[in-house]
Structures are given as C-alpha cells and as structure tokens.
Amino acid sequence: MYKYNAIQARIGAFRLGKGVAGALSLVYCLLLSACTVLPNSSEADVQAVAHSYFETYAERSDFDRFMRFYADDAKLTDIVYGNEINGKDNIRDFFDWHRGDFTVVDAGPALEVEEQVISGNQVITKGVFREFEYNGNRMGPWKFIIWQELNQAGKVIAQEDWINYTPKKIMLGS
Known part of the structure; x- marks a missing residue:
C-alpha cells in the first residue's frame, strides 16, 4: 500500500x-x-513490449494487435478526464479505433515517442499525439505522458494517461 x-x-x-x-x-x-522487478521478465523484455506497443499505437492500423497488449483485468485511468476503465473489454470500448473518422493531418504516424524510461516492470513514455482530424474536427497536437505497469506475461495491467486534450483553439480562441 x-x-x-x-x-x-x-x-x-x-x-x-x-x-x-x-x-x-x-x-x-x-x-x-519500481521495486517489484518481475522474476520472469527482464527490462529488455519490458522494453521490447513497450516499443512494440507504441509502434502499434503510432501506426493505428491493427486494433486487435493493440488490444493484445492488455491483460484481461487491466485498469486504465485517464487522469485529465477522470475516467477509470476496468477490464480489457471496457478498454476496447474506450479506445475503439473503428468509431468515428480519424486521419492524421500529414498521413504520418498518429504519435511520436520523445522519451521512454523503464524500471523493472514499469514504463513511462513521453511524447506527442500528432495533429489529426476526427469526424471533421482538427485536433492536436497533444503532449502526453503514459505510465504503464506490466505483469509477468508482459501484458499491461495498469495504465495512467496524462494527455493535454484541451482543444486550445476552443478554450483560448487561438
């Protein structure tokens, strides 16, 4: 505790x-x-999972592959909006890449990782969601910090998203 x-x-x-x-x-x-280093996982294994997770997220083309990174009992917390999503099925509904019309403005990757720190079974990733259109509305870029904890099988069991979603154009008029 x-x-x-x-x-x-x-x-x-x-x-x-x-x-x-x-x-x-x-x-x-x-x-x-991060004192709970997993006996069956090395930091290299965790790094490989983290790299693959964010590569899949950036490509945003294989949603089933993306969801395979989550354990069935995973918990996702969206700190900015205060959402707590429990269980893989609910996380699937939360992300649902098939909902809405999404395109990255310059047809590049959906996100860029700027920095990543791995300690034991925990990953902290800093980056930016690139400018995109969703249902005809231009949004982003949005900076993010995502913290993840992986289990012995290399699946995400806990995740906290810190994303500056605020559409500055709407809030500040610029």
Whole structure:
C-alpha cells in the first residue's frame, strides 16, 4: 500500500499545479517505487513490449494487435478526464479505433515517442499525439505522458494517461 499512496501523493501534487516540477516529481516517485522487478521478465523484455506497443499505437492500423497488449483485468485511468476503465473489454470500448473518422493531418504516424524510461516492470513514455482530424474536427497536437505497469506475461495491467486534450483553439480562441 505504501507504493500506491506515494504515487497518489505525487499525482495530487501534480494536479495542484506544480507543473514541470510536479511532473518530474511524479516520474521520480514512480521510478523509486519500481521495486517489484518481475522474476520472469527482464527490462529488455519490458522494453521490447513497450516499443512494440507504441509502434502499434503510432501506426493505428491493427486494433486487435493493440488490444493484445492488455491483460484481461487491466485498469486504465485517464487522469485529465477522470475516467477509470476496468477490464480489457471496457478498454476496447474506450479506445475503439473503428468509431468515428480519424486521419492524421500529414498521413504520418498518429504519435511520436520523445522519451521512454523503464524500471523493472514499469514504463513511462513521453511524447506527442500528432495533429489529426476526427469526424471533421482538427485536433492536436497533444503532449502526453503514459505510465504503464506490466505483469509477468508482459501484458499491461495498469495504465495512467496524462494527455493535454484541451482543444486550445476552443478554450483560448487561438
């Protein structure tokens, strides 16, 4: 329980507007709390899964492959919107790449990974969702930090998404 409480405290600090310092504290806390190295997985295995996950996400063409990265009992938390999605079937409904009309503006990958940190069975990935159109509305680019925890089988069992969804054009008029 201590690990969870320390992480929650850092997330609370980040929510209170600590900005970059809060984000760095969150990353630091997550790295320090990564004490549960899996006996059957090496960091190289975790790195390979993380690379494949984000490559599949960036290509955004094989949704079934994307969903195979999640354990049946996975939990996904969208921090910005406050969504908590439990179970692979509900995560499938949440992401549903087949819903709506999605295209990346310049036909490139949907996202770019800028930095990735792996410690034990945890992955923290920083990047950007590139500019795209969804149902005729232009959106993005959106910066993100995604934290994931993998089980011994290399499946995502917990994920927290920090994505700046806010359509700045709507909110700020620019």
